[in-house]
Amino acid sequence: MKNPWLTIPAEDYEGHMASPDVGQLQVLNRLFKAALEECRPVSVAIFGCSTGNGFEHIDTATTLRVVGVDINPCYLDVARRRFLDSLPMLELLEEDFSSGTFVIHPVSLVFAALVFEYVDVGEAVRNISKSLEAGGVLVAALQLPAPKSAPITKTRFKSLEALATIMNLVSPEELSLVCSENGLREMRQDRVALKQGKELYVGFYRKDDPGE
Ligand SMILES: C[S@@+](CC[C@H](N)C(=O)[O-])C[C@H]1O[C@@H](n2cnc3c(N)ncnc32)[C@H](O)[C@@H]1O
Known part of the structure; x- marks a missing residue:
């Protein structure tokens, strides 16, 4: 079966995510900016980077290497066009991470x-x-279950509905357990309110440093 993400045009994806009833593009943009400001990474990889949301916040004086990974080549093309000039070191990988x-x-x-x-x-x-x-850091965001809202909010962008066949909400407990099994310790967690009574979990994990 073709991954449904490959069937969703970039305009639909961004239109849905930025629509007034969803507003997640804006929230994720601020989250990435905050992660960059807090971690000031020399190198960063964005897994599921889509069309490069928030890449404009990358400070090239601090961050010398940027890797964006996504399975949808059309999203990567948009990101490439948008950031060709401002992020000349940008590596975009069409891969399943x-x-x-x-x-x-x-x-x-x-x-x-x-x-x-x-x-x-x-x-x-x-x-x-x-x-x-x-010693590196993972910043991970999960959508939490919302009793009164469908996991995928209905908007005029119908192509997004295909995701319902593969979307599975992941609990913060499950993520933290799997992270700890892989040497990633939770440093802290935040909650961010979304539209429609939804909420994001944001976890900050640090990879063990055997030298410490
Ligand atoms: C909800 S969007 C992510 C939003 C983005 N992280 C942001 O901050 O705006 C999910 C993205 O993950 C990509 N994706 C889904 N499964 C993937 C996989 N196995 N490997 C890489 N990318 C994947 C999709 O193509 C889509 O662009």
């Missing part, structure tokens, strides 16, 4: 927001841990 063959040279920060819902969490976290330097 939860696959057994995925590998990148380790970075100091991995940002993975609203992607665990679409992958095998164990495989994904194993690869994230391998993609982090010792």
Whole structure:
């Protein structure tokens, strides 16, 4: 079966995520900015980077390497066009970051927001841990269950509805357990309010540093 993410045009994706009833593009943009300001990473990888949401906040004086990973090549094309001039070092990889063959040279920060819902969490976290330097940080965002709202808010962008066939909410407890099994210790967690009574869990995990 073709992954439904490959059937959703970039305009639909952004239109849905930025629509007044969803507003998640804006929240994730602020979250990425805050993660960059807090961690000031020398290198960063964004797993499920879509069209490059928030890449404009990358300070090229601090962050020398930027890797964006997504399975949808059309989203990566949009990101490439948008950031060609401002981020000349940008590496964009059309890959499934939860696959057994995925590998990148380790970075100091991995940002993975609203992607665990679409992958095998164990495989994904194993690869994230391998993609982090010792002492590196994972910032992960999960959508929490909302009793009164459907996981995928209905908007005029019908193509998004295809995601219902593969979307599985992941609990913070499950993510934290899998992270700790892979040498990633939770440092702290936040909650961020979304539209329609929904909420995001944001977890900050640090990879064990055997030298400490
Ligand atoms: C909800 S969007 C992520 C939002 C984005 N992180 C942000 O901050 O704006 C999910 C993205 O993950 C991508 N994706 C889904 N499964 C993936 C996988 N196995 N490997 C890489 N990317 C994946 C989708 O193509 C989509 O662009």
